[in-house]
Structures are given as structure tokens and as C-alpha cells.
Amino acid sequence: IMGRSHLAPEAFNCSAPDTGNMEVLARYATPAQQTRWLAPLLDGKIRSAFAMTEPDVASSDATNIQSSIVRNGDDYVLNGVKSFVSNGPLADVFLTYAVTDRTAGYLGLSAFAVPADLAGITVGPSLAKMGLHGCAAARVEFSGCRVPARYRLGHEGQGSAIFQGSMGWERACLPAIYLGVLDDQLRRCAAHARQRRQFGRDIADFQAISHKLAIMKQRLESARLLLYRACWLLDDGSEDPAVPAALSKVAVSEAAVANGLDAIQIFGAGGYLTETGIEQQLRDAIPSAIFSGTTQIQREMIAREVLG
Numbered sequence: 001i002m003g004r005s006h007l008a009p010e011a012f013n014c015s016a017p018d019t020g021n022m023e024v025l026a027r028y029a030t031p032a033q034q035t036r037w038l039a040p041l042l043d044g045k046i047r048s049a050f051a052m053t054e055p056d057v058a059s060s061d062a063t064n065i066q067s068s069i070v071r072n073g074d075d076y077v078l079n080g081v082k083s084f085v086s087n088g089p090l091a092d093v094f095l096t097y098a099v100t101d102r103t104a105g106y107l108g109l110s111a112f113a114v115p116a117d118l119a120g121i122t123v124g125p126s127l128a129k130m131g132l133h134g135c136a137a138a139r140v141e142f143s144g145c146r147v148p149a150r151y152r153l154g155h156e157g158q159g160s161a162i163f164q165g166s167m168g169w170e171r172a173c174l175p176a177i178y179l180g181v182l183d184d185q186l187r188r189c190a191a192h193a194r195q196r197r198q199f200g201r202d203i204a205d206f207q208a209i210s211h212k213l214a215i216m217k218q219r220l221e222s223a224r225l226l227l228y229r230a231c232w233l234l235d236d237g238s239e240d241p242a243v244p245a246a247l248s249k250v251a252v253s254e255a256a257v258a259n260g261l262d263a264i265q266i267f268g269a270g271g272y273l274t275e276t277g278i279e280q281q282l283r284d285a286i287p288s289a290i291f292s293g294t295t296q297i298q299r300e301m302i303a304r305e306v307l308g
Helices: 009-028 031-043 159-173 176-195 207-236 242-267 278-289 295-307
Strands: 048-051 068-072 075-086 093-099 109-115 121-123 137-148
Touching: 009 031, 009 048, 009 093, 009 109, 009 159, 075 093, 075 109, 093 137, 093 159, 109 137, 109 159, 159 207, 159 242, 176 207, 176 242, 176 278, 207 242, 242 278, 242 295
Parallel strands: 048 093
Antiparallel strands: 048 075, 068 075, 068 093, 075 137, 093 109, 121 137
16 A cells, blocks of 8 residues: 555545455454455455444444444344445455444454345445545444354354454554655645746745655655554554554645645645645545544544553
């Protein structure tokens, strides 16, 4: 991902749910489940969706999930509504979280791989979004959907742990998409500043522009180092990567939004035109502060560590 700097997030962000779901399947799926879903996902033969967020419950508030799934013989019966399901209109399988025991709190959530062709699943139309148009999202409703027990991921009640583990990985790695965009954006801004002339000079000669470019570079490299550190800790396994991942996600998302605004200023009116693609980079950057846990959720995690 970090080497695909010539692409905007919308060009390949639709693969982000697949990538996160692969991590879950690699860690928690049985060999039979991996054969059915992980191998085809790796080969690009099927698509998956992540179904956690609900109309009145954010994905970060996992203990208040309203969707329920009740054991009934060899099946579970799933009922509930999921919102903002990335890849929803395209998915062959939904990785879904629902409550198996309402009295168990954190231990009452379970995870399931739910094939999209099961009866009782209604996928709404693609949601019209500000950006990330390459990643279709939709509302998905499960109504009396019978899910074979063999499709449960991990043990009953392990859903919260599975979800938190996948989020730690996603928050560290998914923002890497934006590093390539920020690299490309900075190169384009520097080239434009050298070519665009005002008042008889290249605009790069004006300190207001050159310092803006320097700040954009500083944001990019600071975010890159924090993201690399978070990913290194994920691989190393010597300490909990949750807070380093939160730090990197905040840094990358804030850099993406701030640099997007600066890029439009550098390009002037041309930056506001869709034909340049500069305005698209800002539209695609806005959701980075929302998905996989908002910036405020990340700061809350960071503050808890600082305060002990």
C-alpha cells in the first residue's frame, strides 16, 4: 500500500475491509473456514464486508451492540441492522458481530462469518458519500437469518477480543494508504509552485508558499515515523500496540486533512476544480478521522495511558 503513491485512496480503499477481515480469519478461523473464505479472499476471488457499526451504536462502543444472535439447534438466528458497511453492496461474506449473551457485558459478543447468500439478509443501496467513492458502503439488515454454528469465529463470547485485536491492526496499517497520497500530493504541490508565476516570480519564491510546503513535509514525515513504529510493534509483539496505533492514526489523519487544505491553497482556484484531483484528496482525507475509531476515541486511549 505504501508504495502505491500514484493512487488515491478511493482507487483501492475498497480492499481495506478485505484486508482487515483477512487478519481476523487468519487468527481465528478454523481450517475449514479458512479454506472457504480466507484463501479466496487472498486470491481476490471473493469480497468481504465488515459489519459492526449500527445506526445508534458506534463500532467503538462494542458493549452496547444491539444486534442479537441466538443459538437454535445447529444454527444461530441473527437479527439486527448494521450501518455504513464497507463493501456491503459487493460482499460475498459479512464478518458480523452480534450479542449471544446480553447479561455478559464484554463477554457477551460473538463473531461470525455470514455468507451473503443466506436468507434473511437485505442489503440497501450504496450510500452517497463525500469521498472514497471507490469503497461502496450500505445499510445491511439481518432478519431471522439462520447462520450455521460452524460459521462462528472463535469461541462464543470471544467477539469483543476478536474485534479489539482487529482494530489494533487496522488502526496501525490502514492509514498507510494516506502516506502514499501525501507523498504524491507534496510532489505535485512543489512542482506547481515551481511552475506557477505571479507578480513576475515563481510562487515557490514566496515564503508563504515555501513555508507551507515545509510544514506539509514535516506533517508527512512525522506521521510516517509514528505509523512505521506502530507497525513495527505489531510485528515485534513485545508490547501492546494499541496506543502507538492510536498515535499514528491521529497523526496520519490530521496530516491528510491539513495537507489537503494546504494543497488547495497552493493550487488556488485550480485546486477547487475536480479536474485537478486536488479537491478529491481532501474529500478522501476527511473520513480518515472517523473510520476505525474517531480521532476523539484515539485521544481518549492516549490520555488514559498518559494519566495512568
